[in-house]
Amino acid sequence: MSILKPDFIKPVGLGALIFAALAFLPSLVDSYYMSLAISVVSFAVLATAWSMFSGPTRYISLATVVFFGIGAYTVAVLGEVLPFPLVLVCAGLAGTMIALLVGFSTLRLAGVYFVIFTFGLTELVRQVVSWYEVNVTREMGRYVFLDITQNDIYWQLLALFAVLLLTGFILGRSRLGFALRIIGEDETVAKHCGIDVTRVKVALFVLSALFMTLTGAIMAPRWTYIDPVIAFNPMLSFQVVIMALLGGPRRLLGPLLGVIPLTLLFEVLTASFPNHFSILLGCVFMVIVYLLPGGVVGLYEKYRAPKKRVLATDQNAKTGGSTA
Amino acid sequence: MHISAKLRLATIAAATTAVMSTATLFGANAQETYRIGYAISKTGPAAPGAATSTIPNYEMWVKEINDAGGLQVGDKKLPIEVVEYDDRSSSEEAVRAIERLINQDKVDFILSPWGTGLNLAVAPILDRAGYAHLAGTAVTDKAPQLAKRWTNSYWLLGTGEQYAVELAKFLEGLKAEGKINDKVAMIAVADGFGIELSKAGREALEDRDFDLVYDKTYPLGSQDLATIVNDIKALGADTFVAFSYPPGTLGLTEQSRVLGFNPKVFYAGVGTAFPLYKNRFGDNAEGVVSLGGASEDAPKIADYIKRHVEFAEREPDRWASIVNWATLQSLQQAIERAGTTDREAINAELAKGGFDTILGTYKPGDQTFWQVGQWQDGKFVGLAPTDMEGAAELVFPKPEWKAAQ
Numbered sequence: 069m070s071i072l073k074p075d076f077i078k079p080v081g082l083g084a085l086i087f088a089a090l091a092f093l094p095s096l097v098d099s100y101y102m103s104l105a106i107s108v109v110s111f112a113v114l115a116t117a118w119s120m121f122s123g124p125t126r127y128i129s130l131a132t133v134v135f136f137g138i139g140a141y142t143v144a145v146l147g148e149v150l151p152f153p154l155v156l157v158c159a160g161l162a163g164t165m166i167a168l169l170v171g172f173s174t175l176r177l178a179g180v181y182f183v184i185f186t187f188g189l190t191e192l193v194r195q196v197v198s199w200y201e202v203n204v205t206r207e208m209g210r211y212v213f214l215d216i217t218q219n220d221i222y223w224q225l226l227a228l229f230a231v232l233l234l235t236g237f238i239l240g241r242s243r244l245g246f247a248l249r250i251i252g253e254d255e256t257v258a259k260h261c262g263i264d265v266t267r268v269k270v271a272l273f274v275l276s277a278l279f280m281t282l283t284g285a286i287m288a289p290r291w292t293y294i295d296p297v298i299a300f301n302p303m304l305s306f307q308v309v310i311m312a313l314l315g316g317p318r319r320l321l322g323p324l325l326g327v328i329p330l331t332l333l334f335e336v337l338t339a340s341f342p343n344h345f346s347i348l349l350g351c352v353f354m355v356i357v358y359l360l361p362g363g364v365v366g367l368y369e370k371y372r373a374p375k376k377r378v379l380a381t382d383q384n385a386k387t388g389g390s391t392a
Numbered sequence: 393m394h395i396s397a398k399l400r401l402a403t404i405a406a407a408t409t410a411v412m413s414t415a416t417l418f419g420a421n422a423q424e425t426y427r428i429g430y431a432i433s434k435t436g437p438a439a440p441g442a443a444t445s446t447i448p449n450y451e452m453w454v455k456e457i458n459d460a461g462g463l464q465v466g467d468k469k470l471p472i473e474v475v476e477y478d479d480r481s482s483s484e485e486a487v488r489a490i491e492r493l494i495n496q497d498k499v500d501f502i503l504s505p506w507g508t509g510l511n512l513a514v515a516p517i518l519d520r521a522g523y524a525h526l527a528g529t530a531v532t533d534k535a536p537q538l539a540k541r542w543t544n545s546y547w548l549l550g551t552g553e554q555y556a557v558e559l560a561k562f563l564e565g566l567k568a569e570g571k572i573n574d575k576v577a578m579i580a581v582a583d584g585f586g587i588e589l590s591k592a593g594r595e596a597l598e599d600r601d602f603d604l605v606y607d608k609t610y611p612l613g614s615q616d617l618a619t620i621v622n623d624i625k626a627l628g629a630d631t632f633v634a635f636s637y638p639p640g641t642l643g644l645t646e647q648s649r650v651l652g653f654n655p656k657v658f659y660a661g662v663g664t665a666f667p668l669y670k671n672r673f674g675d676n677a678e679g680v681v682s683l684g685g686a687s688e689d690a691p692k693i694a695d696y697i698k699r700h701v702e703f704a705e706r707e708p709d710r711w712a713s714i715v716n717w718a719t720l721q722s723l724q725q726a727i728e729r730a731g732t733t734d735r736e737a738i739n740a741e742l743a744k745g746g747f748d749t750i751l752g753t754y755k756p757g758d759q760t761f762w763q764v765g766q767w768q769d770g771k772f773v774g775l776a777p778t779d780m781e782g783a784a785e786l787v788f789p790k791p792e793w794k795a796a797q
Contacts, residue, residue: 100495103488202582202609209584291483293512298483342478
């Protein structure tokens with residue numbers, strides 16, 4: 069792969085411009101819109117990181133909040149001991165270690181077993197953290213008093229998202245990305261091609277987990293107080309899956325197309341119908357499943373008279389429809 | 393295709409409604425009302441607590457003021473207009489809702505959410521925006537530091553330590569009188585509240601030469617505590633202390649009754665002072681000790697309870713509700729004393745204190761309420777601090793359990 073080809077420089081340059089422009093957002097809008105922007109960017113990182121692994125391999129992971137929570141907890145434990153960049157490094161290391169452990173022990177599982185395992189993992193980690201806090205530190209609930217403003221959080225998330233997109237972009241053009249797509253199409257074939265299936269899956273799982281962990285670490289100073297119930301809230305995992313599936317998990321920018329409308333929709337529903345949020349949300353999801361089984365990307369490709377991507381679109385539609 | 397078209401229409405209709413109501417929500421408002429905002433847990437794990445101690449008081453306060461024509465600000469009567477959101481028991485949602493209340497809705501005052509975690513999550517934002525924070529339902533050992541850190545924040549329920557220490561002092565008195573032996577069996581729920589209180593309780597009891605014959609935690613959400621009760625029953629402790637949450641409190645009471653475990657002092661944590669406890673256990677509530685308490689014979693408190701029953705069709709709890717109500721009364725007086733809707737002027741009045749409330753002369757954050765109380769004749773009376781006016785005598789020993797009703 070050559071870095072200097074125009075088809076690499078052009079999208080990356082364009083992306084850099086867009087991100088540079090977005091960095092000026094805090095000087096344009098008030099802190100309410102900044103909190104909305106933080107929500108969009110944090111979900112964008114989570115959903116894109118989720119899709120990075122789950123898109124090509126088609127493993128539906130409900131462990132997003134495990135890594136997010138580990139990141140948040142690392143900040144709660146080390147936040148006042150180390151400078152913040154070092155805390156982020158520690159969070160990244162912690163997330164990587166857990167992801168390696170989980171990856172090697174479970175990525176041989178397939179289909180629904182994997183889904184259930186990842187869901188159970190959330191509860192497991194939450195209980196282990198609770199047990200530790202109750203029996204060892206004897207303090208449940210930790211305080212994060214850091215002078216990190218909302219704008220700092222926004223910039224960090226934006227930088228993280230930029231790195232994530234760049235990583236995803238390079239990955240898509242690399243041998244590893246190719247190997248992943250083959251595994252996604254047919255694992256047996258991949259094995260016969262000489263791909264070390266488990267190692268490739270674990271590598272991607274760890275990479276995706278690393279970004280989720282960092283998101284949790286960056287978000288933690290926003291809440292001041294963290295306990296296991298707050299840090300490991302399974303709702304987050306589901307929200308990420310829904311957003312990624314709405315957008316379309318098999319394209320790099322696909323999840324973003326789900327994150328933006330859904331985050332805005334959550335916002336409108338919360339603001340306008342505080343007493344009927346859950347019911348309306350359920351209705352909206354049903355509408356999405358009926359009208360957009362292939363996600364926004366699928367819709368786009370359907371109306372754009374696809375030339376040679378017919379097969380991929382069909383596949384997309386099937387995955388979206390059966391999982392949502 | 394047919395279905396799809398209909399659905400599409402329904403979506404468009406729903407979206408239009410959403411946009412329209414947003415428009416009215418964000419619409420212009422002349423200062424002819426005093427705008428109060430709050431984000432509270434209407435759904436999620438914090439919802440039952442919020443519905444017990446917080447929401448009825450907020451709603452009743454607004455209704456009573458508006459029925460009287462509004463707040464007397466200077467020479468004008470300003471009715472209260474409420475903007476409320478559901479934080480869905482999530483810190484992130486609470487943070488966002490408070491940002492919305494401050495920047496979009498531009499409300500004049502913000503009332504606190506329910507629970508320690510959510511109050512801590514919103515505290516820095518309220519502080520930065522210059523809003524006072526009357527944290528009505530947070531129990532944290534950091535309360536004194538927090539009040540210093542965020543100058544306009546008031547931590548109404550104080551620290552976990554104070555409840556545990558007050559209980560230990562009270563038990564010490566009983567021990568000195570020779571009423572109970574030195575054995576205490578203590579359990580706690582493995583969550584913030586239980587851990588904080590049991591930690592403080594352990595120290596306070598051991599300092600007073602009590603022997604903790606049982607000291608364990610049980611997981612949050614577990615209600616079948618029969619094994620624990622059975623273990624404790626054999627230990628010969630005169631005093632049983634449970635720093636539990638409402639589900640555990642109910643479970644422990646029921647299983648102690650069924651298994652015939654009747655220590656001389658039976659203390660169970662949050663939930664005992666809730667009206668649902670009395671409704672569930674009836675006469676069996678008699679003699680059970682817990683945190684909180686109310687001087688129900690005092691006319692102001694009796695009147696408050698009566699109005700609460702009329703308004704919400706249920707009684708208030710005898711702990712956080714009372715403190716919250718006193719604080720809402722203080723807020724009304726602070727606004728009227730300031731004579732303006734200017735936030736800084738109101739914050740300054742709040743800090744001065746000296747409000748006339750159901751807790752007597754009160755300043756938000758004063759810990760001048762009952763720390764230990766007991767069910768006596770269908771009333772949850774205050775026992776300790778024993779030097780407080782109106783302290784009741786302990787019903788001792790706890791009466792035998794009666795058969796289930």
